[in-house]
Amino acid sequence: MTVPAPHFATHFAPHYAQLDSWIDAHFDEQVQFLQSLVQVPTDTPPGNNAPHAERTAELLKAMGLTAEKYAIPEDEVKAYGLETITNLIVRRKYGEGKTIALNAHGDVVPPGEGWAHPPYAGEIHNGAMFGRATAVSKSDFSTFTFATRALESLGLKLHGGVELHFTYDEEFGGEMGPGWLLAQGLTQPDLMIAAGFSYQVVTAHNGCLQMEVSVHGEMAHAAIPDSGTDALQGAVHILNALLALNTQYLQVTSKVEGISHPYLNVGQIIGGTNTNVVPGKVVFKLDRRMIPEENPVEVEASIRQTIADAAASFNPPRGGKELRVEIKRILLANALKPLAGNQALVDAIQKHGLAVFGEAIPAVGTPLYTDVRLYAERGIPGVIYGAGPRTVRESNAKRSDEHVQLEDVRRATKVVARTLLDVLG
Numbered sequence: 001m002t003v004p005a006p007h008f009a010t011h012f013a014p015h016y017a018q019l020d021s022w023i024d025a026h027f028d029e030q031v032q033f034l035q036s037l038v039q040v041p042t043d044t045p046p047g048n049n050a051p052h053a054e055r056t057a058e059l060l061k062a063m064g065l066t067a068e069k070y071a072i073p074e075d076e077v078k079a080y081g082l083e084t085i086t087n088l089i090v091r092r093k094y095g096e097g098k099t100i101a102l103n104a105h106g107d108v109v110p111p112g113e114g115w116a117h118p119p120y121a122g123e124i125h126n127g128a129m130f131g132r133a134t135a136v137s138k139s140d141f142s143t144f145t146f147a148t149r150a151l152e153s154l155g156l157k158l159h160g161g162v163e164l165h166f167t168y169d170e171e172f173g174g175e176m177g178p179g180w181l182l183a184q185g186l187t188q189p190d191l192m193i194a195a196g197f198s199y200q201v202v203t204a205h206n207g208c209l210q211m212e213v214s215v216h217g218e219m220a221h222a223a224i225p226d227s228g229t230d231a232l233q234g235a236v237h238i239l240n241a242l243l244a245l246n247t248q249y250l251q252v253t254s255k256v257e258g259i260s261h262p263y264l265n266v267g268q269i270i271g272g273t274n275t276n277v278v279p280g281k282v283v284f285k286l287d288r289r290m291i292p293e294e295n296p297v298e299v300e301a302s303i304r305q306t307i308a309d310a311a312a313s314f315n316p317p318r319g320g321k322e323l324r325v326e327i328k329r330i331l332l333a334n335a336l337k338p339l340a341g342n343q344a345l346v347d348a349i350q351k352h353g354l355a356v357f358g359e360a361i362p363a364v365g366t367p368l369y370t371d372v373r374l375y376a377e378r379g380i381p382g383v384i385y386g387a388g389p390r391t392v393r394e395s396n397a398k399r400s401d402e403h404v405q406l407e408d409v410r411r412a413t414k415v416v417a418r419t420l421l422d423v424l425g
Contacts, residue, residue, distance in 0.1 A: 022153045031409075041120050050086040100191045118131070131403070193385055196388065212328045339381035352415040
């Protein structure tokens, strides 16, 4: 389906080809920029991400783009569970009018095992670049940077401005990334685009609740297990109750295209002291994805009640201690719901996506959660769009051999540049 252009964009149509030509002419430079970003590791945890910000700022300066560096105080970062964070803002002011922020995150999950290509080399094979964060989302450091440079190459009188927000806390929840910049009053854009994939524009996403559950029993010698209370057995009893909720969640469906139903995942379990000791403590961490229609307060209350009921129904050995359970919320990320002001971005991306990719770009939701919600919570309309394939699975994001098709990077850069022209013209 062809999407009409915003009424204010039609007289810029002759300049779209100029943008495309500039991006084509500078694409080798863009690929080298992306390789340089991939080659500086940003494993989170442990989260020592300031060196990457410094390297990014250095590369931007060579292009004539000054990056303001905002180092989060060390004590705040350490208390948060990471090592170093320096967020970057590049401000490009063209005149009076709307400011649009382009946000991508540089922090990544550790590479893990099973790579056929080195995770931090940025090797190119058959038109694809391989490496951690090539798809999510250092690719959009390059997309957003070169789209902005292409826009400025036109030499036109523009309104408003562009801000590049390159941040380093998406994997931990964003509060020390865009959340910190916004809370400190360092930025207040009117619109925003966040890193995404090339074949859809995302306007809504799931919320996420993460909790740490500590199950306390009583240690005992493995030869006389009845003299203690096995925290691992207690944790398994609680886990069975929690994971059984997924059957119920199948009946709770979202009306947002691209989002199906809630889901609960237990991603980490730690416990015990030795093989010959009955575990006295087991800790597990859960991740509950919430569809936009759900109330986070009710979801958390329901999970806490499920845990309490399961702990109460666990039968310790005669004379053994009752289970004691501590629950700590790690993260509460609200779902992204579309704000009315994002329609100009949706229209422009769909129009130019159709023109550049030769196929319709649907507006959908995603089961992921992103930093966009932090902008939306402050009334800043936004969408998710950038360089990448149709699905996370296709890119191998968060798995071995993550990669991005360079042609998708090129074409997404053109779509973003054209969109910037429409909005700021």
